[in-house]
Amino acid sequence: MSIMKLRFLGLCALAVIASCLYPVCQVLRLPEKVSLSIAPGVSLELILVRPGEFLMGASGNIVQQSKFPPRKVRITKPYYLGKYEITQQQWSAIMGSNPSCFLSPVNPVERFNTVECYEFIARLNKNGYGRFRLPAEAEWEFACRAGTTSAFSWGDQTSEATLYCNFADSAAGEGSIFKRFGFGWADMNARDGFETTSPVGSFKPNPAGFYDMHGNLWEICSDWYSETYLPDSPVIDPAGPETGEIHVLRGGSWGDEITNCISGSRAKQWDTRWWVMGMRVAWDPPGPLHRLVHVFRY
Numbered sequence: 001m002s003i004m005k006l007r008f009l010g011l012c013a014l015a016v017i018a019s020c021l022y023p024v025c026q027v028l029r030l031p032e033k034v035s036l037s038i039a040p041g042v043s044l045e046l047i048l049v050r051p052g053e054f055l056m057g058a059s060g061n062i063v064q065q066s067k068f069p070p071r072k073v074r075i076t077k078p079y080y081l082g083k084y085e086i087t088q089q090q091w092s093a094i095m096g097s098n099p100s101c102f103l104s105p106v107n108p109v110e111r112f113n114t115v116e117c118y119e120f121i122a123r124l125n126k127n128g129y130g131r132f133r134l135p136a137e138a139e140w141e142f143a144c145r146a147g148t149t150s151a152f153s154w155g156d157q158t159s160e161a162t163l164y165c166n167f168a169d170s171a172a173g174e175g176s177i178f179k180r181f182g183f184g185w186a187d188m189n190a191r192d193g194f195e196t197t198s199p200v201g202s203f204k205p206n207p208a209g210f211y212d213m214h215g216n217l218w219e220i221c222s223d224w225y226s227e228t229y230l231p232d233s234p235v236i237d238p239a240g241p242e243t244g245e246i247h248v249l250r251g252g253s254w255g256d257e258i259t260n261c262i263s264g265s266r267a268k269q270w271d272t273r274w275w276v277m278g279m280r281v282a283w284d285p286p287g288p289l290h291r292l293v294h295v296f297r298y
């Protein structure tokens with residue numbers, strides 16, 4: 001074999017090795033946490049989720065609402081997820097209005113419809129920071145579990161729920177909404193202190209640093225909802241059915257029993273404007289890190 005040919009093969013081998021290592025280096029170089037300025041005086045905090053495998057739908061000691069058996073799912077790409085649910089302050093700064101029922105700038109936004117949700121994300125994307133989007137429900141659960149296989153990201157004990165989760169506690173049971181509508185499922189022996197939504201970050205975070213993954217508001221995911229799709233869906237970066245009319249919601253809410261707030265719990269979008277549905281954004285950073293000129297570590 002000629003020297004020229006050997007050199008050519010050597011360069012080819014180096015190119016293959018470099019192309020394999022580049023994505024790995026990219027993941028290693030991504031900052032764990034970023035804070036983006038999305039409007040004057042308003043920031044959005046995100047936490048990196050690295051690729052990995054997990055048992056999607058595992059339910060610990062609590063019967064899972066979705067009734068689908070657990071299955072091993074692989075997430076192959078890194079992504080960022082909001083540290084908190086989107087607040088009314090963030091929504092108002094981007095949209096110029098606030099559809100929420102339980103008004104407070106530090107509480108999560110609710111009662112938006114799907115069109116407004118997409119518009120909010122489209123406006124975020126005009127900042128030129130990369131791509132904001134809704135998380136796939138597999139990405140949502142992977143981040144929620146943060147390596148755990150128990151019912152909740154804190155374990156299996158409902159006795160600890162009031163430390164981590166705003167759910168239908170005695171404050172909700174004693175409140176005007178539950179009484180007005182005759183809702184009878186509040187746990188009158190537990191007290192998290194909030195009748196309806198709570199300011200984001202009021203409770204302990206999960207092991208990865210995300211707040212309110214359990215309770216406060218159901219969080220809309222990008223997947224279309226289907227009663228039959230999930231068990232047969234792809235197990236590598238699953239993204240849900242290609243078409244649909246309503247989205248999957250994850251995480252439970254202030255109006256739900258604690259059993260609806262487990263890591264594997266899922267529900268379907270019920271109404272176009274719902275006071276128990278909020279959102280948390282996912283974010284794909286733009287290419288090589290040197291282009292992240294607007295990103296600040298914190």
Ligand SMILES: [Ca+2]
Nearest residue numbers: 166167169194
């Ligand atoms: Ca509560």
